Amino acid sequence: MHAFNFLTLMNPRITPPVSKVHLVEGNAPENPLHLYLSGKFEEWQRWQQRRNFERSYVISLIHLPGTPRWLFVGAYLSGGAEVVGRGQYYYRLTEDTACSSMNGRLIITLNHNVEQRYLNAEHCANEMLVAEVMESPYSVGQFPGFKAVDISKAELDLLVRQSAESWKIPLSGVAGIYLVSDSQTGSLFVSSATGEGGIWRSWCDCAANGHGGNPELRRLLDNDGLGRANAFRYSLLEVADIRASGDDMLERERHWRKVLMSRDRGSAEDRPDAQQPVPSEEDMRVHRRVVVALKS
Secondary structure, eight states: OBHHHHHHHHOTTOOGGGEEEEEEOTTSSSOHHHHHHTTOHHHHHHEESSOOOOSSEEEEEEEOTTSSEEEEEEEEEEEEEEEOSTTOEEEEEEEOTTSGGGTTTEEEEEOSOTTOSEEEGGGTGGGEEEEEEOSSOOOOOOOOOGGGOEEEHHHHHHHHHHTOHHHHHHHHTEEEEEEEEETTTOOEEEEEEOSTTHHHHHHHHHHHHSSTTOHHHHHHHHHHOGGGGGGEEEEEEEEEETTOOHHHHHHHHHHHHHHHTOSOOOOTTOOTTSOOOOOOHHHHHHHHHHHHHHHO
């Protein structure tokens, strides 16, 4: 079935001659799927460098990486643009609620030459076919298991925002030691999570403030700004019983900091002046094995 025939069933006014198709790929300055899942896509789309949305309707599609498929994320009524500075246009876009039930669910195939990102719909309508209507909206992936966790700050933000149960339930039930990796510098920061809510609670704090209470990360973000946290990745080093004592977990935190020779000179106790042990040759061998494992 042609996608426009499908959309017309929900709103007869949405037809190719009055519609612009906005194709958004992952090579945009910001990951469009992350923007959509975090609720920021609509505002991001309003800002344009040209008069791209001069038709009545804008049909927004985000490419699903590694596939010929596009995710329908909304039909918008364009109310024109306001010129904001040189080469900046802010469009008054209003979501068409008649189609909103399909947002994040309708999958469309499109074989058109996608070098163009803004298409008059009549030029591609015949190639836009309904591939699938998913039962529930597109979301972040399922929890992969404790040993396979390795997520970016953007992914963590999405998981927390969606309160993704497949992640929340297992991570709320365990204490543990987790690693924050700085993809910009390669620095490693070790933190522990204990008490009610376990690792999930600590990671909710990380999503909110970037540091989750880690004093060294707090200092880094104080110096460089909260946006610096966008370079962070989060993984698990070990998990423990949710009833594990704070002292036990601090001891495990110190162990991992020593093994990884973490840049984090503080701890949950925030003692940056504490003398750091000189790593032995065995520590170095363990460190190399762990780093290789983390990268594999």
